Amino acid sequence: MTVNNTIAHQRLILSGDRERFKDLLMRRLIECGWRDQVRMLCREAVKENEGGNVNFDTLVSRVTPRARALVPDTVKKELLQKIKTHLLTQKD
Secondary structure (H helix, E strand, O other): OOOHHHHHHHHHHHHOHHHHHHHHHHHHHHHHHHHHHHHHHHHOOOOOOOOOOHHHHHHHHHHHHHHHHHHHHHHHHHHHHHHHHHHHHHHO
C-alpha cells in the first residue's frame, strides 16, 4: 500500500465511511450474483476434498483467487469512482 493509499484508507476509517462503502460493495455483489457464485465455488472445493475435512483456511486459500476474479469490472469501477469522489470532496 502506498503512502497516499494508506492516508486515504485512514481517512475512510476515521470518517466512518469505510463501513458505508463496504455495505455498498456487498449490496452490489449480491445484486450481480457474485455471492451465489462464491457459494458454489465453496461447495465445489468441499466436494473435491471428498474424504477429508476441509478447514476454513484451506477453503479460503482455494476460493479467494477465483472469487476475486469473479468480481465484475462494473462493480469495481463504481466503487472506485465513489471512493475517489468522496475523498476529493473531503476537506483536509
